[in-house]
Amino acid sequence: MTPTDFPIKCEQSFLYLSFIFTSLYVLHCSVLQRFLLGHEQVHIKKSADLPLRFRSDGTFKILQVSDMHFGNGAATRCRDVLPSEFGSCSDLNTTRFVRRLIEAERPDFIAFTGDNIFGQTSVDAAESMFRAFTPAMESKLPWAAILGNHDQESTMTREELMSFISLMDYSISEINPPAEKGIHGFGNYHLQVHGVLGSSLANSSVLNLFFLDSGDREVVNGRRTYGWIRESQLCWLQGLSQKLQYGGRWEGISTDSLTPALAFFHIPIPEIWDLWYKKFIGQFQEAVACSSVNSGVLRAFVSTGDIKAAFMGHDHKNDFCGNLNGIWFCYGGGSGYHGYGMAGWPRRARVIQAELEQKYREWTGVKRISTWKRLDNERLSVIDDQVLWELQ
Numbered sequence: 452m453t454p455t456d457f458p459i460k461c462e463q464s465f466l467y468l469s470f471i472f473t474s475l476y477v478l479h480c481s482v483l484q485r486f487l488l489g490h491e492q493v494h495i496k497k498s499a500d501l502p503l504r505f506r507s508d509g510t511f512k513i514l515q516v517s518d519m520h521f522g523n524g525a526a527t528r529c530r531d532v533l534p535s536e537f538g539s540c541s542d543l544n545t546t547r548f549v550r551r552l553i554e555a556e557r558p559d560f561i562a563f564t565g566d567n568i569f570g571q572t573s574v575d576a577a578e579s580m581f582r583a584f585t586p587a588m589e590s591k592l593p594w595a596a597i598l599g600n601h602d603q604e605s606t607m608t609r610e611e612l613m614s615f616i617s618l619m620d621y622s623i624s625e626i627n628p629p630a631e632k633g634i635h636g637f638g639n640y641h642l643q644v645h646g647v648l649g650s651s652l653a654n655s656s657v658l659n660l661f662f663l664d665s666g667d668r669e670v671v672n673g674r675r676t677y678g679w680i681r682e683s684q685l686c687w688l689q690g691l692s693q694k695l696q697y698g699g700r701w702e703g704i705s706t707d708s709l710t711p712a713l714a715f716f717h718i719p720i721p722e723i724w725d726l727w728y729k730k731f732i733g734q735f736q737e738a739v740a741c742s743s744v745n746s747g748v749l750r751a752f753v754s755t756g757d758i759k760a761a762f763m764g765h766d767h768k769n770d771f772c773g774n775l776n777g778i779w780f781c782y783g784g785g786s787g788y789h790g791y792g793m794a795g796w797p798r799r800a801r802v803i804q805a806e807l808e809q810k811y812r813e814w815t816g817v818k819r820i821s822t823w824k825r826l827d828n829e830r831l832s833v834i835d836d837q838v839l840w841e842l843q
């Protein structure tokens with residue numbers, strides 16, 4: 452960057468912020484106009500109830516929706532559906548599926564793990580994003596998203612997209628931690644899940660959620676490859692994880708169990724290939740489209756000690772969970788109809804549930820983390836229910 456670039460950059464980001472606020476205002480107005488006759492104040496953003504917390508029955512449920520690949524709505528055709536299904540299938544089927552998932556599972560939080568829109572097809576990125584996340588916003592549930600490799604292929608950059616997403620109703624997504632500088636990418640953040648209201652851990656995080664930007668595409672030694680999680684991101688993650696564990700909040704509680712954490716990112720790490728030769732639960736039906744660069748994500752995760760499972764997207768036909776060095780890595784499976792898939796193999800999504808331990812009628816820390824998937828068929832069939840982690 453030359454010094455003369457600077458004012459231009461500032462001007463651009465100012466213009467860009469104005470653009471975001473204007474788009475949001477216009478979107479809100481167009482939606483609100485239909486419902487409001489009076490002179491109610493128009494709010495820029497409807498905020499989710501924070502912090503996230505476990506329910507009074509000691510559970511916390513996350514719905515992971517990956518690879519919605521949203522285009523332009525009703526006019527956008529589905530890929531890889533049966534010939535008999537093609538005529539009546541569009542992006543609206545993705546919307547319908549996400550709505551049904553929310554209704555059936557009633558999750559506490561929704562995590563969208565990238566390729567939320569299919570930028571190559573999307574005429575207007577903001578519009579596609581808004582439509583893709585409409586079921587989440589309608590549900591009024593807190594939700595968060597990260598980007599895949601296709602989100603920025605339309606009219607907005609990755610930075611603009613993450614800002615836009617963070618400003619949407621009930622979104623608790625963040626661009627990057629405000630106090631940290633120099634973290635690569637956009638969409639690296641941490642969310643806490645507090646203990647049950649009224650319990651002694653009501654004001655403490657008993658489950659941590661880490662979101663990481665795995666990038667889009669890169670050229671390495673003249674060859675095209677996918678993005679990867681960089682050293683700066685792993686440094687931030689390791690520092691944060693340590694701070695969370697030794698921040699003193701575990702006083703009086705057994706310290707042999709660290710507060711468990713879950714990670715969410717889009718592009719799988721190279722070691723996922725090793726699972727082909729190991730035990731996995733679910734389907735391994737396509738090549739792991741990872742980066743040619745191995746930046747040591749697995750090693751970093753293992754070193755934190757608190758990350759019990761990681762949830763990815765990207766490879767729509769892979770929906771398995773496998774264990775690498777004590778950490779589970781699970782694909783969400785493709786949820787979107789405009790993304791590639793397999794005709795006759797239903798689109799799907801993943802559910803993750805954490806349960807708290809009860810000691811002397813008092814809810815304490817997490818005792819079990821389990822997962823299952825839901826298929827987009829008539830009964831929204833539940834498959835591959837498994838326990839990922841249990842307190843020893």
Ligand SMILES: *[C@@H]1O[C@H](CO)[C@@H](O)[C@H](O)[C@H]1NC(C)=O
Nearest residue numbers: 532536539540541543544547
């Ligand atoms: C898409 O939605 C339409 C209308 O609800 C429905 O008739 C059709 O069966 C759906 N297609 C698929 C592949 O789910």
Ligand SMILES: *[C@@H]1O[C@H](CO)[C@@H](O)[C@H](O)[C@H]1NC(C)=O
Nearest residue numbers: 648649650651652653654655
């Ligand atoms: C949690 O914070 C609330 C509000 O500040 C307070 O009323 C409550 O006593 C706190 N609970 C615990 C267990 O610290």
